[in-house]
Amino acid sequence: AFLSGDRERSLVASQTVFAAGTLAALPRFSRGGWLRPGSEREAVQPVADEVALATTSLSAVLSQLSGGNQQKVALIQARLAEPRVLLCFEPTRGIDVAAKASLHAQLRRLARERVVLYASGEMEDVVALAERVLVMAEGRIVADLWRPDRVAVRHAALYGEAP
Numbered sequence: 001a002f003l004s005g006d007r008e009r010s011l012v013a014s015q016t017v018f019a020a021g022t023l024a025a026l027p028r029f030s031r032g033g034w035l036r037p038g039s040e041r042e043a044v045q046p047v048a049d050e051v052a053l054a055t056t057s058l059s060a061v062l063s064q065l066s067g068g069n070q071q072k073v074a075l076i077q078a079r080l081a082e083p084r085v086l087l088c089f090e091p092t093r094g095i096d097v098a099a100k101a102s103l104h105a106q107l108r109r110l111a112r113e114r115v116v117l118y119a120s121g122e123m124e125d126v127v128a129l130a131e132r133v134l135v136m137a138e139g140r141i142v143a144d145l146w147r148p149d150r151v152a153v154r155h156a157a158l159y160g161e162a163p
Contacts, residue, residue, distance in 0.1 A: 001083035005093030007070045011077075013063040017055060018044045020062055020073050024081035047076045051106055068099025075106055085115040092125055104129060123153055 001024060004010045011020055018037070021044040022029050029040045041058055048058065051072045055065060062070055071091065078086055088107065092100045107129060110116055120126050126133055127150050135143040135156035143156035155163040 001078035001081045001086050003074055003078050003086060003088045003091045005071075005090035007067065007074060007094075010074055011062055011070060013061070015062055016059050017048065017053070017062065017065075017073055017076075018058040021047070021058075021076040022080055024077050028080075043080055044076060047079055048072075051075055052102055066096075066099070068095040068102075071095050071099060071103060075103065079110070083114065085117065086110060088116065088118045088120075090120050090122070091118075092120070092122065100125075123150055127153060 002010070012023075015023070018040045022040045025043075026035070029036055029043065044058055048055075053072045053076070054069050062073060065073070074091075086107075091107075092103055095103070104125070107116055107118070111129075111131075118126065118129055127148065131147055133143075133145045133148050133153055134141050135145065135153060137157065137160045142160040143152075143162040145152050145156065145162060148156075152163050155161075
């Protein structure tokens with residue numbers, strides 16, 4: 001599954017929370033080609049509770065939610081797809097500090113169950129989340145760091161080599 005920070009491209013703003021949450025896993029929620037909204041709601045509700053989605057209803061339209069809550073819906077969508085690998089590309093772009101902390105906690109939890117690849121230019125995010133960091137410069141990997149701190153990542157990024 002893919003979790004992008006570009007919510008305008010990865011979510012359909014006119015969809016409801018439960019419809020958007022199940023979009024990547026529709027075969028699980030249909031029988032004979034017909035969607036079962038009840039089963040969609042049943043699947044989305046526990047995950048929405050877990051990610052602390054702040055909305056009054058799963059029938060709320062995504063365009064009415066904050067950027068952080070829209071990103072939580074994108075995470076719900078990725079989780080319900082049950083991927084073996086979750087690729088995250090700048091997933092905290094444009095969200096507030098509280099939503100970022102919540103997303104980080106969810107990604108840490110997911111990383112215990114499956115592979116999470118996290119690409120970001122935000123060093124604080126990378127250092128906070130990653131066990132292993134590959135630093136790239138000019139299209140090639142210049143450093144492979146295990147549980148690095150900001151200094152090590154910055155050094156590799158600036159000088160093109162591990163400290």
